[in-house]
Amino acid sequence: MLNTSNNNTRKMIVINGGHFSSLAGFYEEVSDILMSGADWKVGTLDGFNDILYGGFGVFEYHEEIEIVWKESEKSKEDLGLKATQEFYENKIRQGKPFNIELMQQKLENLIAGSGQTLFEILVEIIESHGDITLRLD
Numbered sequence: 001m002l003n004t005s006n007n008n009t010r011k012m013i014v015i016n017g018g019h020f021s022s023l024a025g026f027y028e029e030v031s032d033i034l035m036s037g038a039d040w041k042v043g044t045l046d047g048f049n050d051i052l053y054g055g056f057g058v059f060e061y062h063e064e065i066e067i068v069w070k071e072s073e074k075s076k077e078d079l080g081l082k083a084t085q086e087f088y089e090n091k092i093r094q095g096k097p098f099n100i101e102l103m104q105q106k107l108e109n110l111i112a113g114s115g116q117t118l119f120e121i122l123v124e125i126i127e128s129h130g131d132i133t134l135r136l137d
Contacts (some may be wrong), residue, residue: 010066011059012134017071021078023087023118034058045121052129064131072136079119084110087118 010133013033020029030048031041034057043128069075088107091098109115116124126134 010064010098012066012068013058015067015069017069017073017075017078020075023079023083026075026079026122045125048122049125049128052126052132054131060087066133066135067126068135068137074119076119079122080117081110084115084117091134 013106015026015029015033020026025047027042027044030051034051035041036058051057053061054063054065059065070112085107088103088110091103092100092107106115110117123134123136126132
């Protein structure tokens with residue numbers, strides 16, 4: 001959902017965790033919201049990072065926006081340890097073009113409790129963009 005009423009000139013974009021329960025579902029949600037009218041969809045973490053720069057979706061390059069992630073606790077669970085473990089196991093199983101050693105290390109770190117979940121990775125990607133404010137609801 002895109003709310004065109006601005007908070008301090010920031011466009012508000014709402015991601016609804018109730019609309020998805022997997023990484024593929026997250027990609028579908030953000031594609032529908034952030035890439036409305038575009039002819040391609042997000043399908044990777046790198047692709048998600050790329051669209052957050054703006055300029056080819058619903059907001060412009062360097063435009064200040066606020067992303068509100070509703071039902072973020074549900075997403076934190078859905079995109080938590082189990083989903084992340086499956087994500088890395090699938091990459092390892094697929095092999096090239098993925099860096100198997102890196103994926104194995106990330107999986108081992110996750111299991112040891114020192115790795116990031118998919119939810120944490122997505123939050124970090126959003127927060128790495130200085131023009132974007134993230135609010136977890």
